Amino acid sequence: MESKPVVYIVGFKSETAKAIGRLVQSVGLVWSPCASATQFFENLDENCAGCAITRLSSSPDDALSIQVELNRRDLPLSVVVLTDSGDISGVVAVMKLGAVDVLTMPYNEQELLEATQHAIRRSRTRKQEGIATAEARTRIAKLSPRERDVLHLIAGGYRTPAIAEKLRLKPKTVESYRASIVAKTATSSIAELVRLALLADESQFRAGRNPHA
DSSP: OOOOOEEEEESOOHHHHHHHHHHHHTTTOEEEEESSHHHHHHHOOTTSOEEEEEEOSSSTTSHHHHHHHHHHHTOOOEEEEEEOSOOHHHHHHHHHHTOSEEEESSOOHHHHHHHHHHHHHHHHHHHHHHHHHHHHHHHHTTSOHHHHHHHHHHHTTOOHHHHHHHHTOOHHHHHHHHHHHHHHHTOSSHHHHHHHHHHTTTHHHHHSOOTTO
16 A cells, blocks of 8 residues: 655744645645755655655755755655745756746745645656666566667667677577567567666666677
C-alpha cells in the first residue's frame, strides 16, 4: 500500500507554517513543518511522494537551494514556491530547476491548494517512473557487455545483418545474442525490449563501450 504523501512546509515563521498546514490538512493532506532546509532533509522520507512548500529568499534555506539539492539526489518530491519579492531572476531560476509553481504572498488559498495537489500528482508520477526505470536498469544489468552492444543497436533500429556488420559478428551469432537478451530481460518481443531499453535511459550504453567502434 502506498504511503500517504507528505506536504513539507519549509522555512516559514511558526504562525505562517501553521496556517499553511491547517489549509492543506483541510483537504486531507499530511503536513510537516520544517524550520530550515537542514531539518527538512533530515525529516524527508525519500521513498514517499509529496511536495515542499518553501520561500524564495536570500537565505541558505530558500527554494533555490532546496530544489538544487532535490535534483542532486534525484528525488521525486515537487516544490511549490511562495515569494513576497519582485525577484524575477530568482523565479525564473527556480522554475528552470523544476519547481512546479511560484505564487506571490499573501497567497490565495485556493491557488495554493491547487498548486500543492498538482505538485503531489507530479511527484507520484515521477516516483512511479523512477520505480519503472530502476526495474528496467536492473533487468538490463543482467546482460553481458556484448549483449548490451547488441541491444544498443537493436534499440537504434538496426536489423540483424547490419548489427553483424557493425560488430564484426556472424548473423547467427547476433541471433543467438538476441535470444539471450530476450530471455535475460524477460521480454516477449523486440518491441517490448526496445521500450525497456528506452525506459532505462541507457546511460549504461553511453558511458560504456562504443558498439560502433
